[in-house]
Amino acid sequence: MTRDQDLVLFGATGFTGGLTAEYLAGHAPGDCRWALAGRNRAKLEAVRARLATINPACAGLTLLHAETEDRTSLREVAESSRVVITTVGPYTRYGEPLVAACAEAGTDYVDLCGEPEFLDLTYLRHHARARQTGARLVHACGFDSIPHDLGVFYTVNQLPEGVPLRVTGHLRMNGTFSGGTYASAMTAASRMLPAIRAARARAKAEPRPAGRRVRVETGKPHRDPGTGRWLVPLPTVDPQVVARSAAALERYGPDFTYTHYLSAKRLPVVAGMAAGVAAVVVLAQFPPVRRALGAIKPGVKPGQGPDPERRARSWFKVRFTGEGGGQRVVTEVAGGDPGYGETAKMLAESALCLAFDEVPATPGQVTPAAAMGEALRARLVDAGIVFRQVVAD
Helix, strand or coil, X not given: CCCCEEEEEECCCCHHHHHHHHHHHHHCCCCCCEEEEECCHHHHHHHHHHHHHHCHHHHHCEEEECECCXXXXXXXXXXXXXXXXXXXXXXHHHCHHHHHHHHHHCCEEEECCCCHHHHHHHHHHHHHHHHHHCCEEECCCECCEHHHHHHHHHHHCCCCCCCCEEEEEEEEEECCCCHHHHHHHHHHHCCHHHHHHHHHHHHHHCCCCCCCEEEEECXXXXXXXCCCCEEEECCCCHHHHHHHHHHHCHHXXXXXXXXEEEEECCHHHHHHHHHXXXXXXXXXXXXXXXXXXXXXXXXXXXXXXXXXXXXHCCEEEEEEXXXXXXXXXXXXEEECCCCCHHHHHHHHHHHHHHHHCCCCCCCEEECHHHHCHHHHHHHHHHCXXXXXXXXXX
């Protein structure tokens, strides 16, 4: 494409957006043309000045006006760039106009959305147009769901081809969340029924892989005899993303099954977390209670998040057990601060991968593994995220 920019970052004045901008300032190639977009020019200028202390070349970054409710400005942003990155959420509330603009302009799009309803609605409304224009719409390019999607992709590639495969993921992590993440979680919790309706509509509209079967099994809480840790089903967007990668890629075999767990040392901790999540989901259905819940963590507002010291102590590890064709492998994906430092890295590297690497032509709404696969995994390894094989039988 002949565009003014290779990348445009929308949301750099927010917490995770600012971390993404800082990562790009330090790691984007010298010939990368990129810009910042947002509604407040003064705040964008402040971000640009901060980035110039990391990389003096950033003093010349282009600043573009964009507002979520101004479709003309979003169209201009989409038409100006080869890839658009957005960290502006909750996506169900603010995200669709930018997806629509990118689908119409044939512009690749990446976000860090973990809201299943948004993924389903944008598929229903914009996948067909993106296929016509050549746009790749790639959601979930942060901790939701890069480690799980590419971790399963990596595990599958250690197993035989053309046979039924089963992969189980176990997540361990130590981290905290920003105000934006909290707002997204509250939005998702308050929209359970609309999310169910969107999921059913997508299931009817989305074609299934011909001659192949892909399943996600919820699993049951149990104690892992190998580690002694408790494993409980983890109801995040990650299994859905993994399943869609499996449907898109024949390498996952004729019959693929994935199960997703949270791993914890103590059962009471797990039970307390499950009870807390269930209570929030129920209470979030009532607007007055939802507003009260939104004030539970004073000082953690959209645009704010954990300090550098807290992020430096954060980490994640996902263990995958893969079986098929008489073989068994155990792999691991690991990194630092999952929600913010590593999410910013994953998001930025995803955009750079789409802009500069040789990847398949996959127009439409696609997963990270289907859109970028090994090219993105190699980038993440170079950036310090661990992909390793632990055991092979």
